Amino acid sequence: MQRKILFVLAQVLDIQSRMFLCRLFVLFILTFETFYSCKEAGDPNPYADVLSSTPLSKIENYVRLESEDWASRIFNLDKQALDYVNELNRVDGFSESPSPVKDLETFKSTLIDALNSQSGPVSSLLKNKLLRIYVCENLGGSAVTGIIRKDNRSIGGFVILDANTLNRNANDWISFKENSAFQKGNIKIQIRIEEDRQNTKTNALRYILLHEFGHILSETESIGPSFFLPKRSYTNFEFYQGVWKSEKVSFLDDSRFVLRSKIRFYSGSLSLDANWEKIYPILANTQFPTLYSATNADDFFADSFVSYVHVVLEKKPWELEILKNNKPIFRMENGITKDSLQSQRKILERILAN
Structure with a gap:
């Protein structure tokens, strides 16, 4: 009888040992896969x-x-x-x-x-x-x-x-910057970010510094992946959810905003005359507050930050017109106040409240 009990007990212990080892192996595999996926995640x-x-x-x-x-x-x-x-x-x-x-x-x-x-x-x-x-x-x-x-x-x-x-003064500078993405033709872009009395070089510098400072905030506030990482993934960062798959790939690229990835500022590579209707009317109905914010994920935050300070906090103008032979054919405003950017505005509010 005692031998039978010992035999059964040994079998039970053997089963438990095997289950323990099995669980340990599964845990090892999951840990390895998690580590490996984290290590390899993101774009170079x-x-x-x-x-x-x-x-x-x-x-x-x-x-x-x-x-x-x-x-x-x-x-x-x-x-x-x-x-x-x-x-x-x-x-x-x-x-x-x-x-x-x-x-x-x-x-x-x-x-x-x-x-x-x-x-x-x-x-x-x-x-x-x-x-x-x-x-x-x-x-x-x-x-x-x-x-x-x-x-x-x-x-x-x-x-x-x-x-x-x-x-350049503020309005001339930002208009120059916007037009720099396009070839010269019969159509051009004019943007107004300051009233006439405030349209100065100082305010152009002010706007530029705020955009650049947005990149610094992104890093120090951990809004996105660190600039020091060999690979960067935006997957788990709230600010980019539903907008960016990676630094240069948007969720809209294959559907609503197919020309987005071809826009290169300071390159003069795209025809505005032929393509403005495929860019700005679409831009106005996306989560991008400006065209520059649509160029990549990092500039999405930086231009959202300067847009928030300029339009929401300071209540300054931001108005874009497309002109054909100097006559307006399209108008839009900075999109930072869109309902679709509510979660982004809340993050910016938190940063400025700290």
């Missing part, structure tokens, strides 16, 4: 090495960060900033190589006016997180941004501005 990030290797991303490169004096944070282009831009341009396929600006003090005065014009939570965020501004010429665009880290944590960023391309 060609900028990761540039950001990680530049001295500009290291806190040791910065001094007097406690100062709120903007003049102490504005520099002419130096070798480190030049090397950084050249690497970015190499990745992007641009041939431009910037140079230091000839008259820094004049531009610096306008820049300080633009920074001091900010108020409330926007001003506080800028002072806490915009740690340096470089000024140059022949950048290849209006501005580029970089991130500053301390102990492997992103704490702020820097911006490099092109003084020449920013030598």
Whole structure:
């Protein structure tokens, strides 16, 4: 009898041991698959090495960060900033190589006016997180941004501005930028973001800085995948849900907005005359507040941020007209107040409330 009990007990223990080992194996497989999928998720990030290797991303490169004096944070282009831009341009396929600006003090005065014009939570965020501004010429665009880290944590960023391309008042600058995506023809775009009395170079700079600062906020507030990751996935980030599949692929690309992926600012590659009806009337009914926000997921956040500050907080105009032979044929406003962007606005509200 005792032998029979011991035999049965041994069988039970054997079954339990096998079940335990089986569960352990399944857990191992699931853990491995989760780790592997996390490791491999997302698209390759060609900028990761540039950001990680530049001295500009290291806190040791910065001094007097406690100062709120903007003049102490504005520099002419130096070798480190030049090397950084050249690497970015190499990745992007641009041939431009910037140079230091000839008259820094004049531009610096306008820049300080633009920074001091900010108020409330926007001003506080800028002072806490915009740690340096470089000024140059022949950048290849209006501005580029970089991130500053301390102990492997992103704490702020820097911006490099092109003084020449920013030598326009606010309405002329943003109209130039919008038209830069298209070939010259009988149709052109005109955008108004300031009333006549406020249509100044200072306010153009103000708008540009807010957009670039949006990229810094995205990183420091973990709105999207870090710019330092070798692969970036937007899948689990609320701001991009239902809008972006990846950095450059939208949920609308195969259906409603098929021309979106062909739009390249500062390229003059697409005919506006032939394609405006396939772009702007569709844009007005999407979750993209502006055309620039539709170019990629990162600019979706940055342009949503500047749109929110400009239109919602400051209640300034943002009106786009398409002109044919100087006569309006289409009008639209900035779409940041659309019902479809309610969840994005709530996230922006949270950032500005902190």
